[in-house]
Amino acid sequence: MHKEECFYLGKIAKKYSYKGEVLAYLDTDEPELYEKLESVFVEIHKHLVPFFIEKSQLHKNDFLRIRFEDIDSEEAADRILGCELYLPLKFLPKLEGNKFYxxxxxxxxxxxxxxxxxxxxxxxxxxxxxxxxxxxxxxxxxxxxxxxxxxxxxxxxxxxxxxxxxxxxxxxxxxx
Structure with a gap:
């Protein structure tokens, strides 16, 4: 997947637990649309890498608490801290009328x-x-x-x- 085929969803802001959970800041007016994602692309060294989500839930409105598969320690979470999250353009909600992307x-x-x-x-x-x-x-x-x-x-x-x-x-x- 190339970045041009995706949209910016947010950024992994901080660790949440010693078991590797993270809080991702979502850059959207409707964070609830992204609460049940199965996966996201994480930008690591200018490459989009698919990460699968075991569990996620909204946390204090703009944050999504995420437990990724294979991220099960603070050290593993440290490696993705600050990384940006992307989703394919097809996941954008359709806009109507005079609203547009x-x-x-x-x-x-x-x-x-x-x-x-x-x-x-x-x-x-x-x-x-x-x-x-x-x-x-x-x-x-x-x-x-x-x-x-x-x-x-x-x-x-x-x-x-x-x-x-x-x-x-x-x-x-x-x-x-």
């Missing part, structure tokens, strides 16, 4: 109600305070803030996002 909209056409086709979404820049659609039109890169008020419709069937951007925002990039 960033990876899901790559390749979608961005269409503005006023300007028509703006370009193709090639990525999402989420390194700033406000995530941005990265859109390419010819050799021009256009950045549009991902603001709910701008997003009119996510059309999954036609791989298109309909936007209503303020006048001047996209025009700035297109004026040459």
């Amino acid at each position: 960033y990876h899901e909209i790559i390749g979608f056409e961005a269409e503005d109600q006023r300007l028509g086709t703006v370009g193709t979404i090639i990525g999402v820049n989420d390194s700033s305070a406000q995530p941005l659609f990265e859109i390419i039109k010819g050799d021009i890169e256009i950045l549009i803030p991902m603001i709910d008020d701008f997003i009119i419709k996510v059309d999954r069937d036609n791989k298109k996002i309909i936007l209503n951007t303020p006048e001047g925002l996209v025009d700035l990039y297109l004026e040459n």
Whole structure:
């Protein structure tokens, strides 16, 4: 399994018991969806390694208490402390309406109600305070803030996002 085929679930934060149990911080709004997992991928030395789960339960809302097969001591748990957890993309819950995962909209056409086709979404820049659609039109890169008020419709069937951007925002990039 390659990292590109997976999503980040969380990180092994600390040991829980002397028998090798660990607490994993889950980076999700719905941790209960992941309480009954049979396995996860643990990133070890930049490789995703499958780990099978004997038992797991939620612990203080954002943590999952996990007992992995073959991790039966503090020393074994120490070796995976701080490692990130991943699951295949197929385990992501389906989103509907105007909610979407960033990876899901790559390749979608961005269409503005006023300007028509703006370009193709090639990525999402989420390194700033406000995530941005990265859109390419010819050799021009256009950045549009991902603001709910701008997003009119996510059309999954036609791989298109309909936007209503303020006048001047996209025009700035297109004026040459």
